[in-house]
Amino acid sequence: MWKWITKYASPMHFYLLANRLTPWFGWSAAVLFAVGLYGAFFYAPADYQQGESFRIIYIHVPSAWMSMFVYMVMAGAGAAGLIWKTKVSDAVARSCAPLGASFTFLALATGSLWGKPMWGTWWVWDARLTSELILLFLYLGYIALQSAIDDRRTAARAGAILALVGVVNIPIIHYSVIWWNTLHQGPTISKLDSPSIHIDMLIPLLVMAIAFNLYFAAMVLIRARMEIVEQEKNSKWVQELIVDKVSV
C-alpha cells in the first residue's frame, strides 16, 4: 500500500494514472446522471406537501453535500502537501477550490429557487443557508489567496494553512449560526435508521449523489493534470509528452 502511494506521489505517475482514470469516472458519472435524473423526474412520486417542486432536491442536496466534502478533500490534500511536501497533493488541493466553490454556489442557487415557492422568499437568514454562504466566502478567500501569490509552491502551501484553519472553524461557524437562527427543514437523510424520506424518493437521490462524486473525481483529475503539466513544464517527461502530442 505504502509503495503504491509513494509511486503515485510522483507527478509523472500520477499524471499517467489520472489520464487513464478520467474517462472511467467521467462516463460512469454521465450514466449515473442519466439514471438519476430519469429517476428524479419519472420514478420518484410527487411530494404530498411540496408537489412537483420538491424535485430540485436531486440537485440541491447532492451539491450541498459535495460543497462540504470538497472542502475536506481540499484541506486533506493540503495537509498531505504540508506534511510530505508532495507536489501532487498541492495540485489536487488547488484544483478542488473552484469546484468546491461551484458546488457551494449551485447549492445556494438551487436552494434559493426552491425557497421562493416553498417559503415565499428567495433568501432567508437561516442557519444552514448562512453557513453555506460563509463556506462560499471561505472558498473565495482561498481562491483569492492562490491568485495573489505568484509562486505555485508557496501559494499551495499558504492555501493549505488557510484551508486547515477553515476546517477548525467550520464546526464553530456552523453551530454558532444554528444557535443564532434556524428555519430550514431538518435533515431528511442523515437519520439513517429511519430516514423521513420515502424509499422511492431516496434511491434517485443516492444515485445523484454518487454521480456528483464521480463527476467531481473526473473534474479534479482533469484540473490536477493541467496543474501538474504547468508546474512541471520544464521537466523532461512533460516535454516528451508535448512533443508526442504535437507529432501525433
Place this chain on the structure above:
Amino acid sequence: MTRVRILNLFSTILFRDLLLGVRNQSELVNPLIFFIMVITMFPLSIGPEQSALMQISPAIVWVAAVLASNLTIDGIFRSDYEDGSLEQMILSPHSGFTLVMAKILAHWLLAGVPLIIMVLMAGPFLYLPDYALQTLFYTLLLGTPVLSLIGAIAGGLTMGVRSSGMLQALLILPLIMPLLIFSVSAVNNAMKGLPVTGELYFLAAILVLALTLAPIAVFSALKIRLSE
C-alpha cells in the same frame, strides 16, 4: 531552552514592537478615528431616534471594531518583512511560538486595547444602558484578542502580496463571524435583562482555542512565505 530565556525573548520582542508602535503615532490613531467615523455614519443614515439606535448599537460597535482591526492587521508583519528583520527572527533558534505570541500581544495592546477604551467612551453616544455597556466591554475584552490572533494568520499569509489589505479582509471576515454572533447576542440579551454568561463562556472558549492553535498557524505561514 530555559524558562528565563523564553520570557526574555518574549519581553524583548514585545517591548520592541510596543516602542515602534508608540513612536508611529499616526498608525496608532488613524484606526481609532476611522472607528469613530464609521459609528457616526449610522445615526446619520438611520436617523437620530434613540430607540432605533439603541437596538442596533451593539451591532454597529462590533462591525466597526472588526473593520478597524482589519485596517491595523496589515502592519503586524509588514515592516519587519520588508526590512528583513522578520527573516532573522524566524531563522533564530528561539521558539517560534513565543515570537509569534509576543508580536500578537503587542498588536492587541496597540490596536485592541485603545479600541476598547474608545468604545467605553462612545457608549453614551449610542444610548447604551450601563449593564449593556458593561457586557459590551466584556465581549470586546474576549473578542479583540481573537481578532488579533486570526488577523495574524491572514497577515502572515499575505505579507508582501499586492493589495494585501483587501485580501486580508477576505480571509479574516468569514473566520470571525462566530465572534460577531456571540458578542452581539450577549449585548442584546443584556439589554433585555437576560443572563449573558453562556455567550461569554463561548467567547472565552473561542479565545482559548485561538490562543492555542493560531500561533502555530501563524508561525508556519511565516515560514512558508519567507521560504519563497
